[in-house]
Amino acid sequence: MRDTADRLLPTDFPPIHRAALHTLQVNLGYVCNQQCQHCHVNAGPHRTEQMSRTTLDDVLAFIRRANIRTLDLTGGAPELHPQFRELVQAATQQGVQVQDRCNLTVLTLPDQTDLAAFLAAHQVQVIASLPCYLEQNVDQQRGKGVFNDSLTGLRQLNQQGYAQPDSGLQLDLVYNPQGAQLPPPQAALEADYRAQLASYDVQFNHLLTLTNMPIQRFGSVLAAHGEFDNYLTLLKKAYQAENLPAVMCRHLLSVDWQGYVYDCDFNQMMNMPLRNQTQRLHLRDLNPADLHQRPIAVAEHCYGCTAGQGSSCGGALSAS
Numbered sequence: 659m660r661d662t663a664d665r666l667l668p669t670d671f672p673p674i675h676r677a678a679l680h681t682l683q684v685n686l687g688y689v690c691n692q693q694c695q696h697c698h699v700n701a702g703p704h705r706t707e708q709m710s711r712t713t714l715d716d717v718l719a720f721i722r723r724a725n726i727r728t729l730d731l732t733g734g735a736p737e738l739h740p741q742f743r744e745l746v747q748a749a750t751q752q753g754v755q756v757q758d759r760c761n762l763t764v765l766t767l768p769d770q771t772d773l774a775a776f777l778a779a780h781q782v783q784v785i786a787s788l789p790c791y792l793e794q795n796v797d798q799q800r801g802k803g804v805f806n807d808s809l810t811g812l813r814q815l816n817q818q819g820y821a822q823p824d825s826g827l828q829l830d831l832v833y834n835p836q837g838a839q840l841p842p843p844q845a846a847l848e849a850d851y852r853a854q855l856a857s858y859d860v861q862f863n864h865l866l867t868l869t870n871m872p873i874q875r876f877g878s879v880l881a882a883h884g885e886f887d888n889y890l891t892l893l894k895k896a897y898q899a900e901n902l903p904a905v906m907c908r909h910l911l912s913v914d915w916q917g918y919v920y921d922c923d924f925n926q927m928m929n930m931p932l933r934n935q936t937q938r939l940h941l942r943d944l945n946p947a948d949l950h951q952r953p954i955a956v957a958e959h960c961y962g963c964t965a966g967q968g969s970s971c972g973g974a975l976s977a978s
């Protein structure tokens with residue numbers, strides 16, 4: 659894989675600073691039941707990296723001392739971490755809203771038949787990858803049979819009350835473009851998804867469109883095809899200043915499976931420490947007060963967050 663990190667620095671991306679921290683996004687490790695070709699962390703069944711119990715305790719301690727409101731769990735498949743349910747229970751007891759970045763097929767594993775009920779019982783917000791509503795496209799990107807297993811997982815969630823009127827159980831789907839384009843308008847694509855998935859008797863709340871970042875495997879593919887500079891130009895030309903105050907790193911802190919912190923998941927993938935740190939900082943050594951108004955470590959990939967309708971872990975930043 660070609661390393662494109664050195665092509666993203668220096669940058670003319672405007673300086674940004676942290677605001678109030680309310681979300682901790684935690685990567686529990688790289689174990690996954692799937693092995694998608696585009697996976698940015700190369701997750702799969704044979705990976706062994708998983709957050710230790712000591713680091714899980716560091717996470718819970720930080721949640722308390724930073725008064726975190728939302729815990730956003732990623733992986734791999736976060737549900738396959740042996741202490742996933744323990745962590746969800748402990749965070750929920752502390753009054754924290756938990757989000758689960760779910761690949762949907764994990765719900766169909768023989769030892770996860772009670773997962774949907776567990777998530778519902780703890781009011782976990784599910785954010786699920788479904789890169790298309792067409793079987794062929796999903797199976798091509800994520801593996802044979804993944805589309806049908808994903809529908810099975812979605813129906814299990816619907817049966818538990820997810821995306822049903824007045825249940826309060828939120829189920830959002832995530833879309834990102836297959837190639838070097840910006841995502842289409844979120845609202846229009848959401849309407850298409852809703853109509854198509856209704857024909858499979860599947861409901862969801864919102865579709866979140868994400869912009870592909872020119873880093874890791876996608877950046878490497880762009881570079882191999884000679885498209886890297888063109889894609890960066892596309893992102894920069896589509897810069898919308900009104901998205902800048904809403905970029906997710908202003909309110910979020912990203913934690914890797916070993917407990918090191920970054921301004922966002924993309925910076926984590928690039929191994930970019932917090933600004934003004936020569937080395938990565940561990941969560942246990944971080945004083946939340948030191949984050950206040952701290953400058954954020956930016957590079958050229960940040961234009962992916964501000965292009966067009968904007969992009970974040972919560973989807974588009976603006977309606978246009």
Ligand code: SF4
Nearest residue numbers: 690692694697734761
């Ligand atoms: S489901 Fe997600 S984490 Fe798992 S291999 Fe695919 S992209 Fe990676």
Ligand code: SF4
Nearest residue numbers: 905907922924960963
């Ligand atoms: S890439 Fe990360 S640091 Fe850059 S603007 Fe987006 S969220 Fe912030």
